[in-house]
Protein backbone atom coordinates (compact mmCIF):
# COMPACT_ATOMS: atom_id res chain seq x y z
CA UNK A 1 0.00 0.00 0.00
CA UNK A 2 1.29 3.44 -0.93
CA UNK A 3 1.36 5.58 2.21
CA UNK A 4 2.20 8.64 0.14
CA UNK A 5 -1.24 8.65 -1.52
CA UNK A 6 -2.90 7.99 1.82
CA UNK A 7 -1.02 10.92 3.37
CA UNK A 8 -2.06 13.15 0.48
CA UNK A 9 -5.73 12.26 0.89
CA UNK A 10 -5.68 12.82 4.67
CA UNK A 11 -3.81 16.12 4.26
CA UNK A 12 -6.33 17.39 1.78
CA UNK A 13 -9.33 16.33 3.89
CA UNK A 14 -7.98 17.56 7.24
CA UNK A 15 -6.15 20.65 5.83
CA UNK A 16 -3.16 19.57 7.91
CA UNK A 17 0.04 18.59 6.14
CA UNK A 18 0.99 15.05 7.06
CA UNK A 19 3.42 12.67 5.38
CA UNK A 20 4.31 9.01 4.92
CA UNK A 21 6.19 8.99 8.24
CA UNK A 22 3.06 10.09 10.12
CA UNK A 23 1.06 7.23 8.58
CA UNK A 24 3.78 4.75 9.45
CA UNK A 25 3.76 5.94 13.06
CA UNK A 26 -0.04 5.85 13.23
CA UNK A 27 -0.15 2.27 11.96
CA UNK A 28 2.61 1.32 14.39
CA UNK A 29 0.48 2.87 17.17
CA UNK A 30 -2.58 0.92 15.97
CA UNK A 31 -0.63 -2.25 16.66
CA UNK A 32 -0.36 -1.11 20.31
CA UNK A 33 -3.72 0.44 21.17
CA UNK A 34 -7.32 0.65 20.03
CA UNK A 35 -8.26 3.69 22.11
CA UNK A 36 -8.50 7.11 20.47
CA UNK A 37 -6.59 9.24 23.01
CA UNK A 38 -3.76 6.75 23.40
CA UNK A 39 -3.55 6.54 19.64
CA UNK A 40 -3.10 10.32 19.41
CA UNK A 41 -0.48 10.21 22.15
CA UNK A 42 1.54 7.53 20.37
CA UNK A 43 1.07 8.86 16.83
CA UNK A 44 2.48 12.30 17.59
CA UNK A 45 0.65 14.39 15.03
CA UNK A 46 -2.33 16.74 15.34
CA UNK A 47 -5.60 15.35 16.68
CA UNK A 48 -7.82 16.45 13.74
CA UNK A 49 -5.47 14.71 11.27
CA UNK A 50 -5.25 11.53 13.39
CA UNK A 51 -9.04 11.28 13.58
CA UNK A 52 -9.45 12.10 9.88
CA UNK A 53 -6.95 9.29 9.21
CA UNK A 54 -9.15 6.87 11.14
CA UNK A 55 -12.14 7.81 8.98
CA UNK A 56 -10.11 7.30 5.79
CA UNK A 57 -8.73 3.97 7.05
CA UNK A 58 -12.25 2.83 7.84
CA UNK A 59 -13.47 3.77 4.35
CA UNK A 60 -10.59 1.77 2.91
CA UNK A 61 -11.57 -1.16 5.13
CA UNK A 62 -8.22 -1.19 6.90
CA UNK A 63 -9.86 -0.72 10.29
CA UNK A 64 -13.30 -1.11 11.77
CA UNK A 65 -14.60 1.31 14.37
CA UNK A 66 -16.88 0.42 17.27
CA UNK A 67 -17.50 1.63 20.83
CA UNK A 68 -14.76 -0.78 21.91
CA UNK A 69 -12.20 1.03 19.76
CA UNK A 70 -10.33 0.69 16.51
CA UNK A 71 -9.65 -2.76 15.15
CA UNK A 72 -7.52 -3.82 12.22
CA UNK A 73 -9.47 -5.80 9.62
CA UNK A 74 -7.94 -8.79 7.86
CA UNK A 75 -6.90 -6.40 5.10
CA UNK A 76 -5.55 -4.00 7.75
CA UNK A 77 -3.44 -6.73 9.33
CA UNK A 78 -1.92 -7.39 5.92
CA UNK A 79 -1.16 -3.66 5.48
CA UNK A 80 0.57 -3.27 8.87
CA UNK A 81 2.45 -6.56 8.92
CA UNK A 82 5.78 -4.90 8.04
CA UNK A 83 5.20 -1.90 10.32
CA UNK A 84 7.05 -2.00 13.62
CA UNK A 85 4.76 -1.44 16.64
CA UNK A 86 5.38 1.82 18.49
CA UNK A 87 7.33 1.14 21.69
CA UNK A 88 7.88 3.28 24.76
CA UNK A 89 11.42 2.64 25.96
CA UNK A 90 11.93 5.94 27.82
CA UNK A 91 13.62 5.75 31.24
CA UNK A 92 11.08 4.66 33.85
CA UNK A 93 12.73 6.59 36.69
CA UNK A 94 12.50 10.04 35.12
CA UNK A 95 9.80 9.16 32.57
CA UNK A 96 12.19 10.23 29.83
CA UNK A 97 12.72 13.75 31.15
CA UNK A 98 16.39 13.18 31.83
CA UNK A 99 16.43 14.80 35.26
CA UNK A 100 16.24 13.46 38.80
CA UNK A 101 14.25 14.93 41.70
CA UNK A 102 16.40 13.19 44.35
CA UNK A 103 17.94 16.45 45.51
CA UNK A 104 14.51 17.99 46.04
CA UNK A 105 12.58 15.46 48.13
CA UNK A 106 11.56 18.09 50.75
CA UNK A 107 10.40 20.48 48.06
CA UNK A 108 8.53 17.66 46.36
CA UNK A 109 6.66 16.81 49.57
CA UNK A 110 5.72 20.44 50.21
CA UNK A 111 4.67 21.08 46.65
CA UNK A 112 2.51 17.94 46.48
CA UNK A 113 0.72 19.02 49.65
CA UNK A 114 0.20 22.65 48.63
CA UNK A 115 -1.04 22.06 45.07
CA UNK A 116 -3.85 19.74 46.23
CA UNK A 117 -6.26 22.67 46.67
CA UNK A 118 -5.42 24.30 43.36
CA UNK A 119 -8.19 25.73 41.12
CA UNK A 120 -9.29 23.37 38.33
CA UNK A 121 -8.73 24.05 34.63
CA UNK A 122 -11.31 26.18 32.87
CA UNK A 123 -12.00 26.28 29.17
CA UNK A 124 -12.38 30.05 28.94
CA UNK A 125 -8.60 30.52 29.26
CA UNK A 126 -7.64 27.39 27.32
CA UNK A 127 -6.26 25.97 30.55
CA UNK A 128 -4.83 22.54 31.02
CA UNK A 129 -2.16 22.11 33.64
CA UNK A 130 0.66 19.62 33.95
CA UNK A 131 1.17 16.92 36.58
CA UNK A 132 2.98 18.01 39.77
CA UNK A 133 5.91 15.80 38.74
CA UNK A 134 6.17 17.72 35.48
CA UNK A 135 6.26 21.06 37.32
CA UNK A 136 8.91 19.76 39.72
CA UNK A 137 10.97 18.32 36.86
CA UNK A 138 10.76 21.61 35.00
CA UNK A 139 12.01 23.30 38.17
CA UNK A 140 14.88 20.79 38.36
CA UNK A 141 15.91 21.38 34.73
CA UNK A 142 15.90 25.16 35.24
CA UNK A 143 17.94 24.67 38.44
CA UNK A 144 20.43 22.46 36.64
CA UNK A 145 20.83 24.91 33.74
CA UNK A 146 21.61 27.76 36.17
CA UNK A 147 18.34 29.64 35.77
CA UNK A 148 17.03 29.43 39.36
CA UNK A 149 19.59 30.13 42.10
CA UNK A 150 19.82 33.88 42.73
CA UNK A 151 17.80 34.66 39.60
CA UNK A 152 14.84 36.93 38.85
CA UNK A 153 12.20 34.81 37.15
CA UNK A 154 8.91 35.69 35.47
CA UNK A 155 6.04 33.29 34.75
CA UNK A 156 3.87 34.35 31.81
CA UNK A 157 0.70 32.50 32.74
CA UNK A 158 1.12 30.08 35.63
CA UNK A 159 -1.44 27.39 35.33
CA UNK A 160 1.32 24.93 36.24
CA UNK A 161 2.15 26.63 39.56
CA UNK A 162 5.84 26.95 38.74
CA UNK A 163 5.90 30.09 40.88
CA UNK A 164 4.93 28.00 43.91
CA UNK A 165 7.65 25.41 43.26
CA UNK A 166 10.18 28.23 42.85
CA UNK A 167 8.89 30.04 45.94
CA UNK A 168 8.96 26.93 48.15
CA UNK A 169 12.55 26.25 47.06
CA UNK A 170 13.68 29.57 48.53
CA UNK A 171 16.47 29.68 45.94
CA UNK A 172 15.49 32.54 43.64
CA UNK A 173 16.14 36.27 43.94
CA UNK A 174 12.62 37.17 42.83
CA UNK A 175 9.47 35.67 41.32
CA UNK A 176 6.88 37.50 39.24
CA UNK A 177 3.66 36.02 37.89
CA UNK A 178 1.59 37.66 35.18
CA UNK A 179 -1.64 35.73 34.69
CA UNK A 180 -5.12 36.51 33.39
CA UNK A 181 -7.09 34.20 35.71
CA UNK A 182 -7.87 35.77 39.08
CA UNK A 183 -8.58 32.36 40.68
CA UNK A 184 -4.96 31.43 39.99
CA UNK A 185 -3.39 34.72 41.04
CA UNK A 186 -5.41 34.57 44.29
CA UNK A 187 -4.36 30.97 44.93
CA UNK A 188 -0.69 31.75 44.26
CA UNK A 189 -0.74 34.87 46.46
CA UNK A 190 -2.51 33.06 49.33
CA UNK A 191 -0.06 30.17 49.11
CA UNK A 192 2.89 32.56 49.16
CA UNK A 193 1.51 34.33 52.26
CA UNK A 194 0.82 31.03 54.03
CA UNK A 195 4.15 29.42 53.16
CA UNK A 196 6.14 32.60 53.77
CA UNK A 197 7.72 33.43 50.43
CA UNK A 198 7.62 36.65 48.45
CA UNK A 199 6.00 36.90 45.08
CA UNK A 200 4.89 39.67 42.74
CA UNK A 201 1.55 38.81 41.12
CA UNK A 202 -0.16 40.86 38.43
CA UNK A 203 -3.16 40.39 36.12
CA UNK A 204 -2.05 40.78 32.50
CA UNK A 205 -3.56 39.83 29.12
CA UNK A 206 -0.62 38.68 27.00
CA UNK A 207 -2.35 39.71 23.78
CA UNK A 208 -1.16 43.20 24.73
CA UNK A 209 2.50 44.26 24.99
CA UNK A 210 4.18 43.53 28.31
CA UNK A 211 3.81 46.41 30.84
CA UNK A 212 6.99 48.54 30.88
CA UNK A 213 7.99 47.60 34.41
CA UNK A 214 8.62 44.03 33.22
CA UNK A 215 10.67 44.83 30.10
CA UNK A 216 14.35 43.79 30.27
CA UNK A 217 14.06 42.85 33.97
CA UNK A 218 14.46 39.08 34.26
CA UNK A 219 17.07 36.34 33.99
CA UNK A 220 14.57 33.70 32.88
CA UNK A 221 10.94 33.30 31.89
CA UNK A 222 8.65 30.28 31.71
CA UNK A 223 5.44 30.08 29.71
CA UNK A 224 3.11 27.52 28.13
CA UNK A 225 1.42 29.17 25.16
CA UNK A 226 -1.68 27.96 23.35
CA UNK A 227 -0.44 26.09 20.27
CA UNK A 228 -1.06 28.60 17.48
CA UNK A 229 1.65 30.57 15.73
CA UNK A 230 0.21 33.89 16.88
CA UNK A 231 -0.20 32.81 20.51
CA UNK A 232 3.31 31.36 20.56
CA UNK A 233 4.64 34.58 19.07
CA UNK A 234 2.70 36.64 21.62
CA UNK A 235 3.50 34.62 24.76
CA UNK A 236 7.10 33.69 23.96
CA UNK A 237 7.79 37.06 22.31
CA UNK A 238 6.64 38.83 25.52
CA UNK A 239 8.89 36.48 27.43
CA UNK A 240 11.89 37.48 25.34
CA UNK A 241 10.94 41.15 25.88
CA UNK A 242 11.12 40.53 29.64
CA UNK A 243 14.69 39.20 29.53
CA UNK A 244 17.57 41.27 30.80
CA UNK A 245 20.68 40.39 28.85
CA UNK A 246 22.34 37.96 26.46
CA UNK A 247 22.49 34.55 28.12
CA UNK A 248 19.06 34.93 29.71
CA UNK A 249 16.84 31.88 29.30
CA UNK A 250 13.34 31.14 28.05
CA UNK A 251 11.30 27.98 28.67
CA UNK A 252 8.09 26.97 26.96
CA UNK A 253 6.07 23.89 26.06
CA UNK A 254 5.02 23.02 22.53
CA UNK A 255 3.08 19.93 21.53
CA UNK A 256 2.70 17.70 18.49
CA UNK A 257 -0.94 17.01 19.45
CA UNK A 258 -2.02 20.41 18.12
CA UNK A 259 0.92 21.39 15.96
CA UNK A 260 2.32 19.69 12.87
CA UNK A 261 6.04 19.79 12.22
CA UNK A 262 5.30 22.48 9.63
CA UNK A 263 3.94 24.62 12.46
CA UNK A 264 6.95 23.71 14.60
CA UNK A 265 9.16 24.95 11.77
CA UNK A 266 7.22 28.23 11.49
CA UNK A 267 7.41 28.83 15.24
CA UNK A 268 11.12 27.98 15.44
CA UNK A 269 11.84 30.25 12.47
CA UNK A 270 9.95 33.22 13.91
CA UNK A 271 11.61 32.79 17.30
CA UNK A 272 15.10 32.63 15.75
CA UNK A 273 14.40 36.08 14.29
CA UNK A 274 14.36 37.44 17.84
CA UNK A 275 18.02 36.31 18.03
CA UNK A 276 17.63 33.44 20.44
CA UNK A 277 19.19 30.00 20.16
CA UNK A 278 17.54 26.72 21.14
CA UNK A 279 19.55 24.76 23.71
CA UNK A 280 17.08 21.97 24.60
CA UNK A 281 14.01 20.26 23.18
CA UNK A 282 12.89 17.36 25.39
CA UNK A 283 10.26 15.14 23.79
CA UNK A 284 7.06 14.53 25.82
CA UNK A 285 8.50 16.28 28.89
CA UNK A 286 5.21 17.92 29.88
CA UNK A 287 2.34 15.63 30.84
CA UNK A 288 -1.05 17.29 31.24
CA UNK A 289 -3.76 16.23 33.65
CA UNK A 290 -7.00 15.49 31.76
CA UNK A 291 -8.75 18.80 32.11
CA UNK A 292 -12.33 17.72 32.72
CA UNK A 293 -14.00 19.64 29.89
CA UNK A 294 -13.10 17.10 27.17
CA UNK A 295 -16.67 16.79 25.89
CA UNK A 296 -16.79 20.50 25.07
CA UNK A 297 -13.71 20.43 22.83
CA UNK A 298 -13.29 20.15 19.07
CA UNK A 299 -11.12 17.07 19.66
CA UNK A 300 -14.12 15.31 21.23
CA UNK A 301 -16.41 16.26 18.33
CA UNK A 302 -13.85 14.95 15.84
CA UNK A 303 -13.23 11.68 17.66
CA UNK A 304 -14.89 8.73 15.89
CA UNK A 305 -15.40 7.09 19.30
CA UNK A 306 -16.82 9.04 22.24
CA UNK A 307 -14.89 7.63 25.17
CA UNK A 308 -13.21 9.69 27.85
CA UNK A 309 -9.44 9.27 28.13
CA UNK A 310 -8.43 6.64 30.71
CA UNK A 311 -5.02 8.11 31.31
CA UNK A 312 -3.19 11.31 30.55
CA UNK A 313 -2.64 11.53 26.80
CA UNK A 314 -1.70 15.14 26.15
CA UNK A 315 2.02 15.78 26.25
CA UNK A 316 4.29 18.49 24.97
CA UNK A 317 7.99 19.01 24.43
CA UNK A 318 9.95 21.25 26.76
CA UNK A 319 11.85 23.93 24.87
CA UNK A 320 14.68 25.97 26.36
CA UNK A 321 16.59 28.73 24.64
CA UNK A 322 19.06 31.50 25.45
CA UNK A 323 19.23 35.06 24.16
CA UNK A 324 22.14 36.26 22.02
CA UNK A 325 23.60 39.76 21.55
CA UNK A 326 21.05 42.04 19.91
CA UNK A 327 18.01 39.97 20.95
CA UNK A 328 14.62 41.68 20.98
CA UNK A 329 11.07 40.75 22.02
CA UNK A 330 7.55 41.07 20.61
CA UNK A 331 5.71 44.32 21.33
CA UNK A 332 2.90 43.87 18.83
CA UNK A 333 -0.63 44.45 20.18
CA UNK A 334 -3.14 41.78 19.14
CA UNK A 335 -6.07 43.74 20.60
CA UNK A 336 -9.04 41.51 21.37
CA UNK A 337 -8.25 39.15 18.48
CA UNK A 338 -8.83 35.42 18.98
CA UNK A 339 -5.24 34.22 18.60
CA UNK A 340 -5.92 30.87 20.28
CA UNK A 341 -7.40 28.67 17.53
CA UNK A 342 -6.31 27.37 14.13
CA UNK A 343 -6.97 24.35 11.90
CA UNK A 344 -4.59 22.12 13.90
CA UNK A 345 -5.83 23.08 17.37
CA UNK A 346 -8.62 21.09 18.99
CA UNK A 347 -8.60 21.28 22.76
CA UNK A 348 -10.01 24.75 23.34
Ligand SMILES: [Fe+2]
Nearest residue numbers: 091093094098
Ligand atom coordinates in the same frame (compact mmCIF):
# COMPACT_ATOMS: atom_id res chain seq x y z
FE1 LIG B 1 16.03 8.70 33.58
